[in-house]
Amino acid sequence: MTIQRRLTDIGHYLSNAVLRVLGKALRLLPYSRRLRVGSWIGRAVLMRVPAARKRVHRNLDMVMPQLTKADRDRLITGIGDNFGRVLVEEMMMADVVSDPTRFRASGDGLEALVTAQEQGRGAIIASAHYGNWEGARASALAQGVEIAGVYRTHNNPYYNADFVAALRTLSPNAFSKGRQGTRDLIKHLRGGGVAEILVDQKQTGAPLIDFLGHPAETTLTAAKLALSMNIPLIPVITFRAADGETFDSVFAAPIPPSDEHTMMAAVNDQLSVWIRERPEQWFWFHRRWR
Known part of the structure; x- marks a missing residue:
């Protein structure tokens, strides 16, 4: 060294x-x-x-x-x-997830998620860095549905180890972005698993799709996986409640299958509506646009 x-x-x-x-x-x-x-x-x-x-x-x-x-x-x-x-x-x-009453869930997508699991099918949850996005995973777990996390490996290996350990509090399955992580994620989904992908960060070279009213490089991965495996793509947001400690996760109806670009445009539109509803809960620190 x-x-x-x-x-x-x-x-x-x-x-x-x-x-x-x-x-x-x-x-x-x-x-x-x-x-x-x-x-x-x-x-x-x-x-x-x-x-x-x-x-x-x-x-x-x-x-x-x-x-x-x-x-x-x-x-x-x-x-x-x-x-x-x-x-x-x-x-x-x-400690956060030790009290399940802190997490509430609603929306047509929640029923679709539970139904897919009952049929032995996986699902993709598309969300954003908003409220506390782990709330969607926690609220689904209360419904008997375990959702894996997908993460970007941090440069600091010591912090990354603690970060992944926190992710695994809600599911032993946590997949890093990259070749091996993607292979493991696909295997998980094909086995009927569910995973949450946060789609609100810039991915250099990805197609430009409107987000909060402006073209933004948007990954198509969530839609590609949903189409290739014939599983639902469900937009989700987790609002932090006024008490600052509890959460309301809203699972929207699954995005109708079409093509990757159209589906991700629909996801971005839904996320944009939610973010404008309570903009203080989105992470405005991102370099989201060029």
């Missing part, structure tokens, strides 16, 4: 160690207070990071140029609140 790689590894280890220490300290507090600490971190610290704040403003300028300064300030406060709560929830996922 070169000196540079060794230094990078040490940096990764130390940064993740800080998160672990923070997580242990938070666990000394009552559940609600932990989330309030996360909210404060999101609002007072993370939203003041110049690069993050600049990206949020750039995205809001594009999507919601009509906002007054007061409305934008309130929205940014809400974005920080949700982001900070999610970070804390990731640190204590087992």
